[in-house]
Amino acid sequence: VEYFKNLPNLYDKISFDDLISRTSLSRTDLIKIIEKLVFDGEIEATISSNILEFKKEPASPSSYTSETSSVEAREKREEMLVFLSYATKDAEMYKIPELARMLEEYKDIGKVLYWQEDIHDSIIEYMNDNLGKCNGVLLFCSPNALESTPVKKEWMAAEALKKPIIPIFFKPEHIPPLLSDRLGLEFDNFDFQKNVRGIHDIFLKKTRS
Incomplete structure (x- = not known):
């Protein structure tokens, strides 16, 4: 209880x-x-x-002043933006839409940004519009991602912008060599909840350090 x-x-x-x-x-x-x-x-x-x-109870007048700093910190956390970089062929394998939805249920994640084939912008336009304003990038690694020009452009642009890049992978050899030393997460195909919690924890650790 x-x-x-x-x-x-x-x-x-x-x-x-x-x-x-x-x-x-x-x-x-x-x-x-x-x-x-x-x-x-x-x-x-x-x-x-x-x-x-x-539902949240409004703060009482007596506690408002003492809680101002914590409220401001919480508001900042709610503005955290996560950019997902992945090969479209891997969307089902990594359960991208479900993963994005579950990450957004955390209070400290404001929005999870990811390109879908049914949106109007091209993937390059979407990257150009959103990569710069995100707090960090989740890079979903695979043979498809290694061969994907848009994915390569995304993580290289994130690197140039000094955005934290977190590799998510099934096998370490699927991580781009230049990013092989980055803190990442090995995706567990049998425990999706553990993946979500692990990704959330690593993202906060990398973006707040």
């Missing part, structure tokens, strides 16, 4: 699929626990479709 009481401190919203994966409880059991906590006044939350959203 303490885990659920602490959820509003960790997330603005979280999907039931994510909670089921983290707790191994059924959706029915989760709803019962959440409803009891709401009824008892332990948390404030609403359930919308598959999403659990938490």
Whole structure:
């Protein structure tokens, strides 16, 4: 129960699929626990479709001044932008859309930027518009990525802009040689939640160091 009481401190919203994966409880059991906590006044939350959203209590006047610095820090964290660089052939292998959605559930991630084939901009235009304003780049490595000219342009541009580059890989030999010494994450094909948590932790470590 303490885990659920602490959820509003960790997330603005979280999907039931994510909670089921983290707790191994059924959706029915989760709803019962959440409803009891709401009824008892332990948390404030609403359930919308598959999403659990938490309400924040406004700060009292007496605590406003003392909390100003922490609020400002939180606002800065919420502006963190993550740029995903990957070969389009690897989107399904790395579950790019799902990964982006789950990263955005963290309070300190404002937006995850990634190009999709159905958007209007070309991949080069998208890179030009968004790479400069991101806080760091997640580079999804593979044989396809090594052969991809846009991916190479993205990480080389990020390097020139001195953006943190975090390699995500199945095999170390798929990392571009010039980036082989960078802190990265070996993708676990059997534990997607672990991948998301690991990527989030490394991204914060690299962008705040």
